[in-house]
Amino acid sequence: MSVLSGLTSQAEITGDLKLECGVVVVGSGAGGATVAAELAEAGVDVIVLEEGGYHPTGSFTAETGRALRTLYRDGGGGMAIGRPSVLFAEGRCVGGSTVVNGGMSWRTPTRVLDRWAEQEGVLAIGEEDLDPYFARAESLLSVELQDPETIGRDSELFKAGADAKGWNIVPNRRNQLHCAGTNSCNTGCPTGAKRSMLVTSVPRALSRGARLFADCRVDRVTRSGAAVTGVAGHVVRPGGRKGPAIAVRARTVIVAGGAIQTPALLLRSGLRSASGQLGRNLSLHPNAVVTAFFDEDVTGWHGVHQAFQIREFAADGLLLTAVNLTPTMLAGILPAYGRELGALMADYNRIVTAGPLVTDTGTGRIRNVPGVGPQVFYSLADRDAARVVRGVELTAEALFAAGARRVLLPFAGAPEVRSPGELRHLLARPVPRRSLQLYSIHLMGTARMSEDPRRGVVGSFGEFHGVPGLFVTDASLFPGPIGINPMETVVALALRNAQRLVERRDI
Amino acid sequence: MLGALPPAARKALSTALILLDQGARVYPPSRGRRFARLDDRTADAYIRALLARRDAAAEMVQRLKGVVTMCYYDLPEVQREIGYDPAPYIAAVSRRRLETYGPQIRAGEATGGLPEPGQP
Numbered sequence: 070m071s072v073l074s075g076l077t078s079q080a081e082i083t084g085d086l087k088l089e090c091g092v093v094v095v096g097s098g099a100g101g102a103t104v105a106a107e108l109a110e111a112g113v114d115v116i117v118l119e120e121g122g123y124h125p126t127g128s129f130t131a132e133t134g135r136a137l138r139t140l141y142r143d144g145g146g147g148m149a150i151g152r153p154s155v156l157f158a159e160g161r162c163v164g165g166s167t168v169v170n171g172g173m174s175w176r177t178p179t180r181v182l183d184r185w186a187e188q189e190g191v192l193a194i195g196e197e198d199l200d201p202y203f204a205r206a207e208s209l210l211s212v213e214l215q216d217p218e219t220i221g222r223d224s225e226l227f228k229a230g231a232d233a234k235g236w237n238i239v240p241n242r243r244n245q246l247h248c249a250g251t252n253s254c255n256t257g258c259p260t261g262a263k264r265s266m267l268v269t270s271v272p273r274a275l276s277r278g279a280r281l282f283a284d285c286r287v288d289r290v291t292r293s294g295a296a297v298t299g300v301a302g303h304v305v306r307p308g309g310r311k312g313p314a315i316a317v318r319a320r321t322v323i324v325a326g327g328a329i330q331t332p333a334l335l336l337r338s339g340l341r342s343a344s345g346q347l348g349r350n351l352s353l354h355p356n357a358v359v360t361a362f363f364d365e366d367v368t369g370w371h372g373v374h375q376a377f378q379i380r381e382f383a384a385d386g387l388l389l390t391a392v393n394l395t396p397t398m399l400a401g402i403l404p405a406y407g408r409e410l411g412a413l414m415a416d417y418n419r420i421v422t423a424g425p426l427v428t429d430t431g432t433g434r435i436r437n438v439p440g441v442g443p444q445v446f447y448s449l450a451d452r453d454a455a456r457v458v459r460g461v462e463l464t465a466e467a468l469f470a471a472g473a474r475r476v477l478l479p480f481a482g483a484p485e486v487r488s489p490g491e492l493r494h495l496l497a498r499p500v501p502r503r504s505l506q507l508y509s510i511h512l513m514g515t516a517r518m519s520e521d522p523r524r525g526v527v528g529s530f531g532e533f534h535g536v537p538g539l540f541v542t543d544a545s546l547f548p549g550p551i552g553i554n555p556m557e558t559v560v561a562l563a564l565r566n567a568q569r570l571v572e573r574r575d576i
Numbered sequence: 577m578l579g580a581l582p583p584a585a586r587k588a589l590s591t592a593l594i595l596l597d598q599g600a601r602v603y604p605p606s607r608g609r610r611f612a613r614l615d616d617r618t619a620d621a622y623i624r625a626l627l628a629r630r631d632a633a634a635e636m637v638q639r640l641k642g643v644v645t646m647c648y649y650d651l652p653e654v655q656r657e658i659g660y661d662p663a664p665y666i667a668a669v670s671r672r673r674l675e676t677y678g679p680q681i682r683a684g685e686a687t688g689g690l691p692e693p694g695q696p
Contacts, residue, residue: 133650134577134646134647137580143581143585144581146581146585211684219669247673247676247677249666250669251662251665251669252662253662259666262673268685308579309583368659371665395660396654396658397646397649397650399649400646401643401646406623406645414649414658417658417659418660440584441584481634481638503630
């Protein structure tokens with residue numbers, strides 16, 4: 070097992086730690102690792118604290134259970150409480166969610182950037198402003214189209230369905246260096262082909278002198294008066310036991326724990342936003358899974374995790390994709406149990422799973438609940454519920470057009486559907502919103518940017534309004550949902566905000 | 577897998593399992609027996625009756641079912657039974673990747689991760 074120079078894990082920490090640096094970064098995902106690498110390259114003394122452990126590429130296998138235990142927060146079983154509740158997953162390891170995401174890398178749509186500029190007055194956020202940062206992000210992360218030999222039969226069928234319907238479908242741009250198509254994105258890429266932070270910005274930061282402490286949970290941001298003075302936390306021992314205390318003194322604190330953990334940390338540190346938006350405004354791109362059965366052998370795990378996206382309905386806030394799920398994950402969501410589930414799973418290699426991702430208009434919030442920790446509440450808007458149903462219908466139509474014999478819908482209690490006619494008949498009646506089975510992997514918006522402190526938590530470059538030296542750089546920054554995979558936007562904003570920090574020369 | 581859950585979720589899971597088990601006593605066809613003592617047919621009918629309620633109890637059963645079936649289908653021998661055995665496939669395509677793109681991969685890794693050669 071290789072160990073990166075500059076990286077310290079919990080086993081090496083035997084007593085309380087007191088450290089000092091120029092900038093302390095909380096989190097090593099897309100935002101944290103990127104900003105750490107940029108600042109370290111500029112000669113800044115950087116410490117990164119990551120709550121999760123260090124798991125090198127060589128330790129990755131296709132075992133879902135292992136991945137859920139080691140790479141995800143709470144075993145990947147987060148739940149946003151609401152009607153319906155939405156299950157979500159967050160990465161928790163060195164490299165953050167980039168270690169377990171699908172690797173789709175898309176620039177922020179121009180219409181979204183324009184909205185951020187117009188509605189929130191965010192500065193330097195236009196397409197021309199961000200182009201250089203997107204280009205650099207794509208270079209750092211090797212963003213390319215997939216090599217054709219790695220596209221699996223499930224993706225081919227999905228594309229065939231879209232083509233038969235005459236819909237616009239595009240090949241994915243992914244942060245990958247000649248991806249082998251192992252379909253292991255969600256369990257950690259075993260080849261290192263997926264250019265997650267673990268194999269890009271983390272080693273880049275460490276090679277330039279940054280220090281990274283894994284297994285270190287930050288409990289609070291420390292302050293003196295209005296200004297920040299650093300962070301305080303503790304080492305996380307195996308099994309989640311609390312280890313020695315860790316305190317880092319720094320004039321600049323950058324929080325990059327993701328849209329759940331970032332506001333939770335800031336709130337439990339006693340920070341409040343005049344806007345009232347800290348921990349609110351959560352968007353999560355709700356998605357649902359349609360399961361289609363084909364006569365032919367699909368073996369969807371032979372090939373890349375996700376190869377195409379149907380963009381035909383983007384203007385309606387719908388993105389349709391096909392993603393192969395491991396047996397562990399599929400069994401957990403199929404609407405059956407016992408012998409019935411066994412019969413469905415026996416056809417595992419004839420299944421294509423696909424579904425819609427909705428640009429949501431409803432919002433949620435994060436609250437720290439005593440004895441429980443950060444708890445997420447989310448209210449699915451009626452309009453979004455209708456879009457989920459519409460997206461499910463369109464996905465099923467594409468799968469039938471590709472030759473699916475039967476389809477299971479993500480509505481509790483819904484019968485199996487065997488034709489487009491049956492589908493239309495079933496959906497002619499309203500689908501109860503409580504029956505929707507929803508998931509999320511895109512969490513955004515809980516420390517939103519706005520130049521107006523009455524509307525946003527942070528300014529245009531991520532600095533917390535009214536708290537000098539405190540910055541946020543993750544998807545919490547987004548003023549709203551972006552309708553596509555968020556990683557490249559997070560990286561580009563981190564590059565931009567790091568440059569701004571260096572130019573200010575007060576770190 | 578359950579060990580990865582936070583303490584509150586583990587406690588909730590235990591409580592849900594107890595509720596499911598003891599709740600069967602008030603399900604008339606069980607004739608006062610707990611879930612663990614029911615025959616297959618009655619146990620199945622009990623679960624279906626709970627799921628049909630579409631209330632909090634149904635959601636609880638749905639979540640429990642998710643956890644239990646995830647644990648079961650995470651077992652390698654169960655996965656092999658349904659034709660899922662990814663290790664040999666991963667080894668083969670990983671080899672193909674290196675054979676086909678070795679030089680490009682090494683060049684790309686140099687630019688994306690560690691500093692480029694010649695830079696301070």
